[in-house]
Amino acid sequence: MIESPAMNLVINGETRPFPEPLTVAGLVDTLGFVGKRIAVEKNGDIVPRSRYAETPLAEGDRLEIVVAVGGG
Amino acid sequence: MNRTATPLVIAGREYRSRLLVGTGKYKDFAETRAAIDASGAEIVTVAIRRTNIGQNAGEPNLLDFLPPSQFTILPNTAGCYTADDAVRTLRLARELLDGHALVKLEVLGDPKTLFPNMPETLKAAETLVKEGFQVMVYCADDPIQAKMLEDIGCVAIMPLASLIGSGMGIVNPWNLRLILDAAKVPVLVDAGVGTASDAAIAMELGCDGVLMNTAIAHAQDPVLMASAMKKAVEAGREAFLAGRMARKFYSADPSSPTTGLIGS
Numbered sequence: 001m002i003e004s005p006a007m008n009l010v011i012n013g014e015t016r017p018f019p020e021p022l023t024v025a026g027l028v029d030t031l032g033f034v035g036k037r038i039a040v041e042k043n044g045d046i047v048p049r050s051r052y053a054e055t056p057l058a059e060g061d062r063l064e065i066v067v068a069v070g071g072g
Numbered sequence: 073m074n075r076t077a078t079p080l081v082i083a084g085r086e087y088r089s090r091l092l093v094g095t096g097k098y099k100d101f102a103e104t105r106a107a108i109d110a111s112g113a114e115i116v117t118v119a120i121r122r123t124n125i126g127q128n129a130g131e132p133n134l135l136d137f138l139p140p141s142q143f144t145i146l147p148n149t150a151g152c153y154t155a156d157d158a159v160r161t162l163r164l165a166r167e168l169l170d171g172h173a174l175v176k177l178e179v180l181g182d183p184k185t186l187f188p189n190m191p192e193t194l195k196a197a198e199t200l201v202k203e204g205f206q207v208m209v210y211c212a213d214d215p216i217q218a219k220m221l222e223d224i225g226c227v228a229i230m231p232l233a234s235l236i237g238s239g240m241g242i243v244n245p246w247n248l249r250l251i252l253d254a255a256k257v258p259v260l261v262d263a264g265v266g267t268a269s270d271a272a273i274a275m276e277l278g279c280d281g282v283l284m285n286t287a288i289a290h291a292q293d294p295v296l297m298a299s300a301m302k303k304a305v306e307a308g309r310e311a312f313l314a315g316r317m318a319r320k321f322y323s324a325d326p327s328s329p330t331t332g333l334i335g336s
Contacts, residue, residue, distance in 0.1 A: 012122040012125060013122070014125070031125060031126070033123070037133060037168060038123060038168065039120075039165070040167075041160065041163075041164055044160070046163050046166075046167050048167060049167070064122065064164065065122065065123050066120050066122055066161075066164050066168065067120075067121065067123045067134075067168070068118040068133070068135050068145070068147065068168060068169075069118065069121045070094075070095040070096040070097070070101075070104060070134055071117060071118055071119025071148055071150050071285075072094025072096045072097075072119075072148070072150065072236070072263075072283075072284075072285030
């Protein structure tokens with residue numbers, strides 16, 4: 001039997017289940033982005049890198065995680 | 073003093089190169105870096121996009137090849153069609169680049185022409201300037217709206233020479249001249265350059281710089297074209313400073329003496 005997830009997050013437009021509560025720091029770790037040059041927006045507001053650890057995530061939060069790519 | 077060495081000054085910072093280049097459309101990051109090195113560009117544009125989740129976590133990053141310690145990274149809002157999306161994108165870019173304020177704003181009007189949506193561009197520029205961004209702005213070659221953007225506080229005005237990625241060259245030099253005559257901030261041609269002579273023409277008109285991407289990235293040999301563009305921008309700048317001779321229509325003027333000819 002599949003346990004019901006603790007929360008669903010919408011990351012870059014896609015809904016993903018997570019089994020336990022997370023902060024932004026925990027999410028960045030879970031996704032393998034520690035040490036990568038990324039930026040995070042939560043529900044339309046920037047989450048500064050210095051506040052990842054103290055920013056909790058809740059059911060339905062919408063996150064954008066971006067990187068720099070080639071462009072003109 | 074060598075006048076050609078006069079630096080390009082944007083938002084109080086000096087740059088030796090007047091060629092700005094994009095980083096899109098290259099085969100790989102190694103080619104991107106090689107072309108940028110050949111171009112001599114100090115300011116390079118990047119786009120901001122969603123990262124892949126759950127795959128390719130170890131894949132190389134563009135900024136590993138273009139370290140912000142060596143280049144001025146100019147994040148752009150390419151692909152944004154509203155002021156809100158452009159502002160959000162640049163807030164993310166500022167966070168991504170550790171508080172870096174110099175940005176390129178472009179708000180597009182439609183996917184066919186990629187012409188700027190000027191009402192949205194003006195709206196975004198106002199918000200960004202208020203939030204402390206230093207805004208270099210892609211705009212229509214309209215002297216009135218270019219002046220409006222300058223009045224809002226944009227640090228550089230960047231009218232298109234022709235459509236983005238078209239390689240059509242400088243289609244309306246007279247509008248560019250009108251913008252140049254009125255502007256007190258640097259004016260850079262952004263978009264439309266196809267080959268080296270186009271870049272030289274932009275600089276001969278008096279533009280302070282040229283921003284290009286496709287003309288280099290889609291040349292048969294991007295690294296060689298990057299080198300050609302570097303020389304074209306420098307040659308055009310020197311020709312502008314030197315001041316060209318007056319055009320004499322329908323009237324030749326021999327370069328050799330008209331006296332002392334044998335048999336006279």
